[in-house]
Amino acid sequence: MPDKRRKLPMQQQKCVQEQCPRDRYRWQLPDIVSSMIKTCYDPICFEHVDASPMPSRDAAIAILDTCKDILFPGYFRNQGVDSNNLEYRLGLDISGLFESLSHEVSSSLRHECRRLGHTCYQCDKQGEETALQFLENLPELRATLATDVRAAFEGDPAASSYDEIIFSYPGILAILTYRVANLLYKLEVPILPRILSEYAHSVTGIDIHPGATIGESFFIDHGTGVVIGQTAVIGNRVKIYQGVTLGALSFKREESGDLDRCSKRHPTLEDDVTVYAGSTILGGKTVIGARAVVGGNVWLTESVPPDTKVLLNPPELVFKTTQG
Amino acid sequence: MPDKRRKLPMQQQKCVQEQCPRDRYRWQLPDIVSSMIKTCYDPICFEHVDASPMPSRDAAIAILDTCKDILFPGYFRNQGVDSNNLEYRLGLDISGLFESLSHEVSSSLRHECRRLGHTCYQCDKQGEETALQFLENLPELRATLATDVRAAFEGDPAASSYDEIIFSYPGILAILTYRVANLLYKLEVPILPRILSEYAHSVTGIDIHPGATIGESFFIDHGTGVVIGQTAVIGNRVKIYQGVTLGALSFKREESGDLDRCSKRHPTLEDDVTVYAGSTILGGKTVIGARAVVGGNVWLTESVPPDTKVLLNPPELVFKTTQG
Amino acid sequence: MPDKRRKLPMQQQKCVQEQCPRDRYRWQLPDIVSSMIKTCYDPICFEHVDASPMPSRDAAIAILDTCKDILFPGYFRNQGVDSNNLEYRLGLDISGLFESLSHEVSSSLRHECRRLGHTCYQCDKQGEETALQFLENLPELRATLATDVRAAFEGDPAASSYDEIIFSYPGILAILTYRVANLLYKLEVPILPRILSEYAHSVTGIDIHPGATIGESFFIDHGTGVVIGQTAVIGNRVKIYQGVTLGALSFKREESGDLDRCSKRHPTLEDDVTVYAGSTILGGKTVIGARAVVGGNVWLTESVPPDTKVLLNPPELVFKTTQG
Numbered sequence: 001m002p003d004k005r006r007k008l009p010m011q012q013q014k015c016v017q018e019q020c021p022r023d024r025y026r027w028q029l030p031d032i033v034s035s036m037i038k039t040c041y042d043p044i045c046f047e048h049v050d051a052s053p054m055p056s057r058d059a060a061i062a063i064l065d066t067c068k069d070i071l072f073p074g075y076f077r078n079q080g081v082d083s084n085n086l087e088y089r090l091g092l093d094i095s096g097l098f099e100s101l102s103h104e105v106s107s108s109l110r111h112e113c114r115r116l117g118h119t120c121y122q123c124d125k126q127g128e129e130t131a132l133q134f135l136e137n138l139p140e141l142r143a144t145l146a147t148d149v150r151a152a153f154e155g156d157p158a159a160s161s162y163d164e165i166i167f168s169y170p171g172i173l174a175i176l177t178y179r180v181a182n183l184l185y186k187l188e189v190p191i192l193p194r195i196l197s198e199y200a201h202s203v204t205g206i207d208i209h210p211g212a213t214i215g216e217s218f219f220i221d222h223g224t225g226v227v228i229g230q231t232a233v234i235g236n237r238v239k240i241y242q243g244v245t246l247g248a249l250s251f252k253r254e255e256s257g258d259l260d261r262c263s264k265r266h267p268t269l270e271d272d273v274t275v276y277a278g279s280t281i282l283g284g285k286t287v288i289g290a291r292a293v294v295g296g297n298v299w300l301t302e303s304v305p306p307d308t309k310v311l312l313n314p315p316e317l318v319f320k321t322t323q324g
Numbered sequence: 325m326p327d328k329r330r331k332l333p334m335q336q337q338k339c340v341q342e343q344c345p346r347d348r349y350r351w352q353l354p355d356i357v358s359s360m361i362k363t364c365y366d367p368i369c370f371e372h373v374d375a376s377p378m379p380s381r382d383a384a385i386a387i388l389d390t391c392k393d394i395l396f397p398g399y400f401r402n403q404g405v406d407s408n409n410l411e412y413r414l415g416l417d418i419s420g421l422f423e424s425l426s427h428e429v430s431s432s433l434r435h436e437c438r439r440l441g442h443t444c445y446q447c448d449k450q451g452e453e454t455a456l457q458f459l460e461n462l463p464e465l466r467a468t469l470a471t472d473v474r475a476a477f478e479g480d481p482a483a484s485s486y487d488e489i490i491f492s493y494p495g496i497l498a499i500l501t502y503r504v505a506n507l508l509y510k511l512e513v514p515i516l517p518r519i520l521s522e523y524a525h526s527v528t529g530i531d532i533h534p535g536a537t538i539g540e541s542f543f544i545d546h547g548t549g550v551v552i553g554q555t556a557v558i559g560n561r562v563k564i565y566q567g568v569t570l571g572a573l574s575f576k577r578e579e580s581g582d583l584d585r586c587s588k589r590h591p592t593l594e595d596d597v598t599v600y601a602g603s604t605i606l607g608g609k610t611v612i613g614a615r616a617v618v619g620g621n622v623w624l625t626e627s628v629p630p631d632t633k634v635l636l637n638p639p640e641l642v643f644k645t646t647q648g
Numbered sequence: 649m650p651d652k653r654r655k656l657p658m659q660q661q662k663c664v665q666e667q668c669p670r671d672r673y674r675w676q677l678p679d680i681v682s683s684m685i686k687t688c689y690d691p692i693c694f695e696h697v698d699a700s701p702m703p704s705r706d707a708a709i710a711i712l713d714t715c716k717d718i719l720f721p722g723y724f725r726n727q728g729v730d731s732n733n734l735e736y737r738l739g740l741d742i743s744g745l746f747e748s749l750s751h752e753v754s755s756s757l758r759h760e761c762r763r764l765g766h767t768c769y770q771c772d773k774q775g776e777e778t779a780l781q782f783l784e785n786l787p788e789l790r791a792t793l794a795t796d797v798r799a800a801f802e803g804d805p806a807a808s809s810y811d812e813i814i815f816s817y818p819g820i821l822a823i824l825t826y827r828v829a830n831l832l833y834k835l836e837v838p839i840l841p842r843i844l845s846e847y848a849h850s851v852t853g854i855d856i857h858p859g860a861t862i863g864e865s866f867f868i869d870h871g872t873g874v875v876i877g878q879t880a881v882i883g884n885r886v887k888i889y890q891g892v893t894l895g896a897l898s899f900k901r902e903e904s905g906d907l908d909r910c911s912k913r914h915p916t917l918e919d920d921v922t923v924y925a926g927s928t929i930l931g932g933k934t935v936i937g938a939r940a941v942v943g944g945n946v947w948l949t950e951s952v953p954p955d956t957k958v959l960l961n962p963p964e965l966v967f968k969t970t971q972g
Contacts, residue, residue, distance in 0.1 A: 036418065045467060139683045204850065224529070224872060315639055623963075632970065
């Protein structure tokens with residue numbers, strides 16, 4: 001009953017405090033609560049008071065985990081899968097995914113409707129439709145991911161087996177999450193794809209925007225610090241290493257003063273391109289031609305023709321002896 | 325009863341092993357335990373035997389989660405907040421935060437007292453006082469974070485809404501955690517601020533020391549690999565990108581041979597500075613003047629005047645055709 | 649009963665759907681399950697159907713947590729350790745570790761046997777033997793880790809106590825995990841070491857292959873983006889900073905067309921070497937001599953003699969005033 005306490009005369013308050021040293025400060029909390037509530041109605045702050053609930057981050061991660069179980073049966077949580085129980089296992093996982101994905105997609109749509117002031121009357125139905133379309137694409141997703149696993153084995157001499165790659169390579173987790181998020185992005189689900197991609201970013205240090213377009217047999221080695229922007233386009237059999245950025249040049253504002261959020265701002269890598277560690281490729285008109293190799297630490301804002309090696313003319317090093 | 329087992333005559337041991345193949349090796353464990361215990365009293369090793377407990381990392385993360393709920397009501401765990409229940413929700417969260425923060429601050433203080441051999445008689449009271457001062461700063465913290473969210477929307481063409489930023493941008497999580505940790509740091513709480521900042525570092529790849537000084541409307545894009553040192557000073561409306569380091573030059577030792585742990589070792593960025601990806605700015609006397617822009621991959625150990633663009637004279641690239 | 653439902657005549661299906669709008673799409677799930685099952689027998693995809701279970705990632709992380717409790721008693725989960733209960737605490741932790749490690753090593757071995765088509769008849773025994781050998785090395789591991797903690801305190805002016813380092817420094821977590829994983833790697837345990845190292849990579853952004861060889865008093869500051877390859881060799885008292893790569897030059901294929909997965913592909917750093925942030929050192933024949941210092945952002949594919957400083961001849965910067 002904080003309000004009553006605040007009305008006690010000062011002397012009585014002191015008395016209470018002396019009797020109960022644990023209440024030295026607690027009687028001041030209601031004032032703090034009031035001042036926080038005031039800021040909730042301050043237009044400069046953000047809140048979700050009276051708004052529809054956000055999609056849940058935990059539910060999004062659970063959806064990704066179920067996708068992993070379905071895409072690589074026997075590897076992750078549902079071990080002990082064999083030909084006798086595979087149908088039951090997959091059946092259960094796929095029905096469960098339908099339920100949870102429908103629900104989260106509906107939440108995302110409803111949240112977006114409310115945010116934009118739209119009337120929201122089909123969000124449940126659209127959630128189910130989208131979940132179904134997602135599920136129908138799973139077999140193809142599985143085949144594409146198999147090309148990514150093979151590319152990792154071909155690309156990394158330290159890989160001792162396919163299992164090790166599926167089980168522990170951060171590049172595979174980032175690519176799997178990207179492929180799931182990108183499918184949801186193409187189905188025009190708001191917010192959820194970005195929650196997934198930022199989860200993978202957090203776990204792997206690899207930041208792939210769900211809007212990027214990436215072909216099959218894609219390999220990312222080590223991966224920490226990789227950034228692939230929203231409008232990047234990557235062909236088949238492309239290899240990139242840690243610290244590679246496919247980014248935007250500093251962007252222009254529209255005449256209204258707002259940012260241009262639609263044009264192609266990130267580069268294109270054609271088939272069979274390799275980009276070594278720490279290189280940065282910027283700009284929506286920059287095209288790295290097929291089979292080109294970009295060496296480490298290169299900074300590129302211009303296109304490269306096919307079948308070309310681009311290397312840094314190694315900057316001069318200075319060697320000084322420090323021995324007495 | 326390992327000690328009794330070790331006293332069994334050898335023959336009898338073998339017999340036991342034959343009867344119970346699961347005990348092939350377990351009888352050797354007591355020797356290993358003994359040798360580990362011996363190292364616990366070896367002065368070269370570290371232990372917390374007979375020391376007061378450390379503040380708990382899990383409790384620290386729970387405190388941060390409650391701060392997030394209070395600072396952005398409705399976004400994270402306490403969804404379904406509306407104007408009818410907002411006061412109850414915030415009241416509960418703020419009282420809970422007071423309890424848990426008081427407790428962890430007291431633990432941190434008590435641990436530090438024990439470590440330094442001080443008498444510790446006011447740690448409980450000081451914990452409560454500090455928690456209260458922290459809470460009193462929450463409304464201001466909230467207003468500052470709102471400027472950070474707006475800066476992210478202004479700075480990133482891929483941002484589709486404020487909600488997406490609050491909900492999923494690693495830069496916002498890192499800045500929120502920094503602002504919480506920095507407040508505790510300024511209230512002279514030991515250990516806890518660093519636990520929080522290393523948690524955010526782990527989740528986002530962004531390493532901001534709680535001692536850094538950072539103005540409002542701060543934007544970090546992508547963020548993996550960012551390092552901001554303890555004595556860095558950053559003005560208002562500053563933007564930095566992934567892989568930027570605000571670090572120290574190699575440091576000097578004091579005459580005693582110990583490290584100088586107090587002087588300003590990290591640079592200053594004045595208002596409206598932008599630093600693009602991969603740049604490194606070092607040294608406590610290095611000042612980047614207001615409105616300056618530092619391009620990507622620049623290595624700076626000297627000051628830059630206001631209203632200046634600093635770009636790398638692009639190192640020469642070598643293009644080689646690889647086509648037969 | 650999806651199969652029965654699929655056999656209902658079309659008209660009746662529609663009727664059911666109208667009565668129960670929640671079943672708009674669910675009747676289509678069995679077809680999706682069937683097409684996913686089909687891909688499980690497609691040779692291009694990977695699955696674990698009929699294979700032995702993988703070692704569990706959660707169990708691996710639990711093993712690492714127990715190692716942390718044993719190596720730094722009182723710091724992590726088992727607080728309140730004192731000289732009265734230390735023996736019980738360590739005894740319990742070490743017996744528990746023996747059990748869980750035996751089990752996971754056996755799983756890893758059995759999985760590898762099945763994958764390679766070997767007969768597997770000693771995996772249980774070998775799991776226990778390996779776990780015992782691991783435990784016997786713990787006292788030495790503890791002494792080595794103490795040198796790493798001291799090196800961090802000596803190397804970082806922002807470190808305020810040993811406790812802060814043990815409790816919150818990502819470099820120490822990465823090095824501790826590496827030392828545990830490397831011990832398992834040397835005991836020829838498959839898969840498990842890599843699961844551990846990728847866990848630390850995920851948490852710290854520091855990617856150390858369990859096969860690397862690293863001396864005592866090793867210090868990694870900040871660490872995000874560090875990559876240390878499988879055949880790298882690092883001496884005593886070496887310091888490296890964030891974004892340093894010890895990597896391979898582009899590798900050659902064997903005559904068979906397969907990758908050469910055995911030769912030394914990564915560099916050697918002799919005693920007392922320091923490598924500053926963002927530098928890349930590549931190649932199995934590259935040796936950085938004792939006491940050498942490699943400055944920031946250096947790209948090295950050649951050896952450096954002992955007692956030498958290697959600095960980038962700083963690339964020219966262009967300064968432009970932007971003031972009207």
